[in-house]
Amino acid sequence: MNKTSKIPVPTIERLALYSRPLENLLDNGVLVISSVKLADLCGVNPAQVRKDLAYFGEFGTRGVGYDVQDLLKEIKRILATDREWALCIVGIGNLGNALVENENFRKRGYKFLAAFDSDPRKVNRVLYCGLTIKPASKITQLVRELHIEIGVIATPPFEAQKVTNLLIDSGVKAILNFAPVQVRAPEGCLVENVDFTVRLENLAYHIREPL
Amino acid sequence: MNKTSKIPVPTIERLALYSRPLENLLDNGVLVISSVKLADLCGVNPAQVRKDLAYFGEFGTRGVGYDVQDLLKEIKRILATDREWALCIVGIGNLGNALVENENFRKRGYKFLAAFDSDPRKVNRVLYCGLTIKPASKITQLVRELHIEIGVIATPPFEAQKVTNLLIDSGVKAILNFAPVQVRAPEGCLVENVDFTVRLENLAYHIREPL
């Protein structure tokens, strides 16, 4: 196949999913893995794994499977996690703090280069990760200077749209929003809204007594 | 239609999505909303909104729209957020702490009744929300006693599967896992794995320079 023509959106999500167990396998010295085993580790159908990968090339060897290291490298190349991304975070409350201090992001190439808060009591505080909290008024200037491409929002919901607009004006290309509102962005800026309670409500629906 | 026969999974997710702006509208005294406006607020197609709702009944008035209060009540009934759910959380690190202290959960009926950590330095600490951190060794006992139905995992990844097994043995019906591994559960226990870096990788893929 090998054509970037029409890649299903879910395929991209699954590629990210595949990379987690692949990293573990690599660490544990496993050299080769079959689509059946990988699918099993990720809870998907083996044909799905093969098809997802086939959109981007022929990475496997028939009769053998996929070379773990090669496959991981390919997936990282596809997802552009073989480079570093410049991030900023707005809103250093409980959640914002947990996000900035978390090492998973850095390990995958997502680097927080700036942290903003509007609370004067928080401004100038130095975070454990070494960043100094900057006032929200500096967002535009710093995002431009540091060439920040992705903005993360962890402010209360009623501030989220304002912050979004500010970030977009400052030139970010994408936004990951943790406030429980659907923020809107013009064409050309991508937004992912993450809402934990949606996940919970999904669970609740499925385990509740039937209507 | 009105048959619970075959509800698309995405429909359930969108119902949760619809409820957010509906709550705002209710607070702002808006009495009625059309599928077009609601769809716009949620970034989906209006026919989708109508179809999603139609799976569960006829909640609207032709020529008028949907009564905001009624619709919200119906959605909450469908998603079983018109009742309270008993939750526990395992792993009170940065993220666990943010989750347990967050009020959104409580507001939607998700109540943390117990918080566990294996670190002896954390055990017995009293959280801002009033809970006392209990040792992980008490999980089974307390989950049973408090009739906890949903377990939230915020431990490091290599502990997540162990904790999952423990929670399932203790009788929880569903698990929300924030550790970046795909934890597995037998039939009968539902698992949602939330991985922020997957969201980021999705964004990165779409804004990167094409391959």
Place this chain on the structure above:
DNA sequence: GTTCAATTGTGAATTTTTGCACATAGTAGG
């Protein structure tokens, strides 16, 4: 070197989800 078992890559069938388009029904104004 021939056979056998394993596993990929993929066309085609199937299933799921979305969106159009319109008949249907309610409201308001005269």
Place this chain on the structure above:
DNA sequence: CCTACTATGTGCAAAAATTCACAATTGAAC
């Protein structure tokens, strides 16, 4: 009561995503 307008509910078609099923290819054993 009739007309004009609005917005729902839904049959049906289109699109998207998943899964099946098998030919093609590889490695290994004998």
